[in-house]
Structure formats: structure tokens, C-alpha cells
Amino acid sequence: MTVTTMGGRRLALLGLAFGAALLSQPAFAQDSAWALAATYTADVAGPVSGGASQAGRFLDNLMIEGDLDLDKAIGWAGATAHLSLLNNSGGAPNDLAGTLQGINNIEVTRPRGKVYEAWLQQDFGRASVRAGLYDLNSEFYTTDASGLLIAPPFGIGSELAATGPNGPSIFPSTALGLRVRIAPSDATYIQAAAINAKAGALGDPGGVNTDFDDGVLLAAEAGWTRRGKVAVGLWRYSRDQNDIVDLDAAGLPVQRTAAGAYLLVDHPLRGAQGDIRAVAGFLRVGVSDGDTTPFKGGGQAGLLMTQVFGGRPDSALSLGVAYGGLSDKFQQTLAGGGLSAASSESTLELTYADKVAPRLSLQPSLQYVVHPGGDRDAEAAVVLALRVSIDL
Template sequence: MRQHNHITLGIGAVAGALAISASAGATEQASSAVAFSGGYTVDVAGVVSGGLAKRGRVLDDLQIGADVDLEKAIGWKGARAHALLLNNSGGMPNDDAGTLQGVNNIEVSRQRARLFEAWVEQGFGDKASVLVGLYDLNSEFYANDSAGLLLAPAFGIGSELAATGPNGPSIFPSTALSARVRWTPNEHVYVQAAAINAHAGVLGDPGGVCTEFEHGLLTIAEAGWQGRGKVAFGAWRYTKKQPDLRDVTAAGYPAAKTAQGAYLLLERQLSGQDEDAARKTTAFARLGLSDGDTTAFRGGWQAGLLVERVFESRPDSAFSIGVNQAFLTGKFRANTLDEGQDLTRAESAIEVTYSDKIGPVTIQPDLQYVRNPGADRGVGHALVATVRFGVAF
């Protein structure tokens, strides 16, 4: 019942945008000012061998979005608005795999509806913009487009950043109030920075949108070059110190340390420069590091290949392979050793996936092999099989 109320709130916000559009002019103008989109994804996933348990899970993700051209709607020059609703339900396959980084990028710990994004962006010519609202950090920062087909969460954003903050940074499935600026002096170079409430929370989460900043801000900046590839460097830092994983004060409280890190993104198109070319191949690689005091992950890396239009006769066919490795901090390992658990230094995984479209439905079989799930020597290497079904509307 509570989920239905949040869906009504989110749809009400979109309906409000439509009402504003209608009041600005004719019905035809309003309809051209608003674009709706959506998609529904269902995953059937299970641990085939190793891990903590062998069984199947079903989980899903429903997204409904609206984009409003505010110039067409109400005459607000150079501005646009965006809203996105999520509803996630079903099982949690990582409970069976037992990994530290996860095996499925639509898995959530709380199954419910959420207003995931709601922001307004003001453009200044074609070179600069400012965005304010509930914003997905990973939509623009620490992202390789060519890694997007892979299902493992590590290929979305580095675990050393994803595991920070009181309840995670402003990424799926909960965002936070944010302000982002972006400058593109030419078609190849960009610079962007954001200040984000360190406490993520949206309508649908306990407490709803967090309007207080008692945990400070997550600040992040990224600069890069894009062309037939991408080279980018980013750095992030929390303005309020975080509890140290192991060190304590004289009074016995966790010592306060600065949570911070940096990352490097690389991407290169290897073949298929033409849009309609068969076997367009792109390689990607990433490296991230953290302070090692406030998060379980000292850093990690990911690398892989994306092949689009694998078969010339099937324009929607795509294949991807990726490897990732996350390194644990010495303090985290020392804490677990105190509890009688001797962890390895890293958790590693390889993923292979293929996607194609049959009619309106996208079908994507996927295999992941995780070495030392949870970095636990006592857990067998996990083989996780998934079939993803998706439809866009």
C-alpha cells in the first residue's frame, strides 16, 4: 500500500509538468514539450556452482520517465526537466553468491517504488549547463558507456566509491539532492563537478528525501577527452570526516578520517567507425583508489570489450566480456581476522554476456565466474547464470 502511494506521488509530479505545459499554450505544443519513456526488465538468475547456495531467483526493474522541454512548455529558455520512477521487486541472487561487489545491477536491498530522479537543468548556450535536483551521480561520473551491457555492479561504478557514505552515494537505487556544473569548451573536451548530499534518500525510502546535510557533502570532479575513445580523470572527497574502520580515539570511539579517492577511465574504439558497421568493437579499462581508512575497498580495476552488431543481419546483437578485481583494505581484513575469518586480499570476477532482440523483447544470457566470493577462502568459486528479458516502451 505504501508503494502505491509513492507511485501516485511520482506520477502526480509528472502530471503537474504536463499541466504546466498545457497552460503555456496549445495542446499540440504541450505534447511536443514532453517525452515519455519506460522499460521493464526481468532477470532469472541463479548460482550454478560454488557460492553459498544453489538456487534460482527472479527479480525485476520497472522504469517510467518523463523529459520536459521547459522552453516549449513555459518559455523557460535553455532549460529542461527530468523525472524517473523506479519499482524494484523480487529476489536477491547475491545472497546465494556471497560476493562483496554483487552480481546483478538491478538487485536492491529494499523492494519498493521510488522517485529515483527529479531534476532541472539550465543550459548556457551549447557549452555549459547547471543541474539541480535528485541526480544519479553515475549517469555522468565514473562511467564507461562500453561497459553498460555487463550486469555486474562493479562495471557501473567502482566499488571503492559505491561503498562510501552513510547509506551509499547518490546512485541506483537511491539518489540525493545535488548540484552539478558542466563545461564543454569544444566537442571533445569536458569538465564537470558536483556537490551532493552525502545522505541518499528519495520518495519511497524511509524518511523520504533528505533535506538536511548533517553528514556533509560528497564532492566530485571529472575532466576528460572524448572522440574515438575516452580518457578521463576524476577525484572525489567527503566534506565531513567518516569513522575509521579500525583506528579509535583515546576515548574508544572510531577515529575520524577523510574519505576520498580518485579514478582513471580509458576507452578506445578498435573497429567499426561507421554507425552501421558490423562488429563495432570498443575496449575499456578503469582504475579506482580510495583512502583505505573508511571503506572496505582499497581500490579496484575493471576492463573489457564490447562488440556491437556482432552479426551483420542482426543490428541489435551485442557481445561483451569483462574482468574486474576489488582489493580489500588492510584494516577491513584485520577486523574480520579478529572475528576468526581470514580473508584474501581481493575478490575477482569475469563476465561474458550476449544480447539480441526478438521482436520487441531483448534477451540477454549472461555468465559470471567469481573467484573467492566475499574474499573468503572457505567459499567455493561461484558460477552465476542469468537470463535477462527486457522491453522498452
């Protein structure tokens, strides 16, 4: 099996060289203008019950990120530059599990190396502007308490993740965009973004899309962050998308407005960060038009316990459930293919992570997927995974 392209190898080597060169500089003192982080993640995942077959697949993810304080570097007050390089290789465990929402958040359809994000941010007191290759999910539709879970819908709601010509500007491919954020007070914020509807970064086929022929994805979110976070968001594509079922008189897909909204709560429930067995919870609900995506909406909820054991400050335990509501039109498509269409696909995940060495963490995960693939008659899939993370 080919695990990466030649371009991916070159970008991976470039990233490693970039990181090594920066780390070798004596300027990496506490007051350095540079900040660099690199993480290698390797998973073995696959169904042990249900799915197309019971087997495991290896897959991995290398992320190298660098931030440059332009004020310290060249005297540009309030400006920051960010660059991240990403390389993914390995197999596709969801091909075995056959789910719609996925089972692993580092799985990709095309293993390769690429520039993941490259943006410039300018701060203006309580406001900031960010422009460049930008991951929407880095600041929108995100909850800290869901961050340990491995199943993809805990990262961003499936009703948004399944939109756009080739997916919105989220992992694994970003797009050119502009984000504006205003914080009227220490506990409130408003942010909006306009991002190329066609994702594509350096390393993807065709590279960065600059023609904007497919329009832009518009997103806005307002939140309160006094204790945890409560936020509401809206998103809409500027150009209509293909209806997944309806055709016009010429036999072409009817054009529909792709839009949606979400509400999220991320809140501490017991103790504070750093306390033994502190617990935080999250709840997210999203809806979409249901004409241009398989999902009419969905929701995720769960708990995160940190420092589970007093003597192990990096131990963490998380339980989450993700519900993906299938649109009537997608159910019609499934039925047309001879399946007994279910109204939803749902995932329950339990995972535990701990640092077993100064730079090494292990994380086993168990998932139980009901109606995988939206097939009412399909056996529930039981998925096991082991994640190994190394801070480089």
C-alpha cells in the same frame, strides 16, 4: 516474501498512470516538449556452483522517465526538467552468492517504489547547471562500453560505491545535489558536483534528506571525447567518515577523510557505431583511502561487440573483468571473523543480448567470481542470469 511496500505500490501505480496519461496526449508529436521512456527489466539470477546454496532468485525493475523541454513548453530558454520513477521488487540473489561487489545491478536491499531523479537543468552555451535529485553515476565514472554487463562494479567502481552513510547518490537511491559542467571545446569537458552525503529519495524511509548533517560528496571529472572518452576524476566527502577498524580513547571510531580518484578509457577498437561487429573497449582504475571502505581500489576492463550478426542489428556481446582490491583494514576485519582473508574479490562476466521482438530483448549472462566475500578458502561462485527487458 514481501516484494514491495505499500508506498512502493503507490509510487509504481503513480508512475504507470503518469506514463499512460502522457502517452495518451496528442502533443506527443515529433516537436512535442515532452519525451517519455519506460523500461521493465526482469531477471532470474543465482549461483549454480559455489555460494551459500545453488538456486535462483527473481527480481525486477521498472523505470519511467520523462523530460520536458521548458523552452517549448513555456518559453524558458535553455531549461530542461527531468523526472524518473523507479520500482524494484523480488529477491536478492547475492544473498546466495555471498559476494562483496554484487552480481546483479538491479538488486536492492529494500524493494519499493520511489522517485529516482528529479532535477532541473539550465544551459548557458557551453556550460550547464543541474540541480535536484541527481544520480552521480549518470555522468561521472561511466563508460558506454561497459553498459551491457550486469555485475554492479561495471557501473561504478566499488571503492566509491561502498562509501557514505548509506551509499553515495547512485542506484537505487539518489540525493539532492548540484552539478556544473563546462565544455571548453567540442572534445573536452570539465564537470563538478556537490551532493548530499546521505542518499534518500521520496519512497525511501525518511524521504529526501535536506539537513545535510553528514556533509556532501564532492566530485570532479575532466575528460577528452574526440574518439571515445578518456577521463580522470576525484572525489572526497566534506565530513570525515568512521574508520572501519581504529577506535579512539573513548572507544568510538576514529574519523578519517574519505577520498579517492579514478581514471577511465572508453574507446572504439574496430569499426564505427552501426558497423557489423564493431568493437569498443573500456579500462577503468580507481583508488580510495582504504580506511573508511572495504576497498582500497579496483579496476574493470572489457570489450563490447555490437551487431554481432549481420542480420541482427541489435545483437551485442560483452566480456568484462572486475577486480576489487580489499583494504588491509577490511582484511583484518575478515580475519577477526575467522576467515582466511583474500586480498581481492574478482569477477569475470560474459553476456549476450539481442532483441527478439520489436520491444523485447533477452540477455543471458555468465559470471565467475573468485574469492567471493573476500574469503580465500571460499569456492569460486559460478552465477547464471537471464535478463528480459521490455520497452514500454
